[in-house]
């Protein structure tokens with residue numbers, strides 16, 4: 144039997160149209176480099192996004208051409224998010240924290256034709272300019288400084304639009320955007336998002352048991368718009384009509400807290416490092432900011448320690464722990480306590496919220512161990528493998544033959560986890576970060592999260608170091624909070640009641656800072672290199 148439904152493509156255009164017509168007066172606020180606040184709304188955003196689309200077509204953009212952005216989170220970046228795909232182009236967000244050589248590699252590999260860059264990021268772009276072949280570079284004047292010779296003005300481009308724009312015939316299978324993985328090894332790999340993938344991801348992301356976003360919300364995405372489309376949040380906010388608040392380049396705890404208070408933010412999102420900083424600021428100055436009760440903070444990118452979830456709860460702030468990756472657009476799991484578990488004790492509920500959570504609708508997830516799919520016993524570890532409508536099936540023009548897909552079509556995430564009988568996924572490690580001592584696995588993530596629950600510890604990373612007898616043993620690298628003190632023995636004693644004896648790290652080293660990737664993840668490979676020849680205490684006399 145044939146169905147009787149319309150063949151209506153799932154594209155971004157209805158989101159743009161809807162926001163422009165239904166939420167025209169809803170505010171979009173952006174913090175500028177000089178810290179002033181720029182105020183606009185979805186009505187103006189709609190007009191300007193379409194003006195950008197019109198002018199991209201007029202300067203010769205062809206379907207599928209890549210337009211790169213080198214920008215902070217602000218209203219003009221939002222215009223690019225919609226204006227570039229609306230013209231039939233592909234939005235390619237560049238990670239401004241990468242080394243110039245990597246940015247140049249990515250621009251060339253993607254074949255970007257045009258670039259839109261914040262004026263404050265021109266010094267960075269200058270470092271790659273000679274290494275890339277792009278046709279035109281449009282500069283967004285955030286500071287009002289004159290546009291240097293050799294560059295075009297973004298505002299002058301938009302000013303030429305006359306409004307005679309009609310959308311091209313965009314299909315749901317068209318490429319909408321691309322983003323390169325921030326992996327710590329090998330060349331960055333490009334992931335290309337389709338219109339359909341982004342639409343389905345956006346719809347699911349807003350569900351109450353996912354991130355629960357709505358028109359009543361004021362959303363501040365701290366997660367950069369150059370990192371997996373800021374977890375899809377700019378699309379989600381535009382679709383449902385949430386007020387948007389952008390932090391611009393000011394990501395320190397005090398600036399963010401100030402913006403939360405001023406703009407009555409109800410939901411925000413970012414990596415644990417950001418929230419650890421905010422937690423410290425709140426602990427130092429309790430009651431210093433009048434925040435919206437029940438402020439939700441989506442935390443992902445790295446594991447959210449249970450202690451962090453607890454700390455925020457004391458301030459009536461609610462962490463929503465989520466897991467995903469660039470190849471997954473990015474959302475894979477969200478941690479919500481199921482209704483049938485609401486009778487559990489507070490401690491048990493905190494433990495559930497510290498897991499990575501339950502797979503989103505349409506994310507098929509399995510944990511594959513050495514002997515096949517692991518039982519849902521919360522103990523047996525294996526690699527998380529996924530498939531679904533917003534999960535990559537390949538990389539863009541891969542340089543090395545990809546090894547990330549199974550023969551039966553699942554994506555191998557490289558994350559190691561257990562899964563409970565209730566379906567909660569708990570990440571214990573990245574495959575390459577596993578510690579295997581005497582043939583037994585030790586979860587570095589569990590040890591780190593426990594250490595970060597100690598009042599003197601700001602951050603902790605646990606790595607494996609070579610050991611004659613046990614092959615590998617865990618070593619804890621700890622950064623203490625400013626003015627705090629703690630000894631090695633104090634920290635190890637703090638861990639002892641929580642873990643089996645063989646899990647306790649053999650030693651603790653105190654370091655200034657944990658090396659991090661451009662998206663805030665611990666770079667354990669760098670730490671492992673640094674401590675490769677570290678002599679553990681019991682081996683010192685051998």
Ligand code: AMP
Nearest residue numbers: 325443444445446465466467468469570
């Ligand atoms: P990226 O592609 O840069 O977003 O990085 C994805 C990787 O970040 C995942 O494969 C995980 O290793 C890690 N990650 C993301 N979210 C979490 C989380 N909630 N807990 C632990 N690791 C996470």
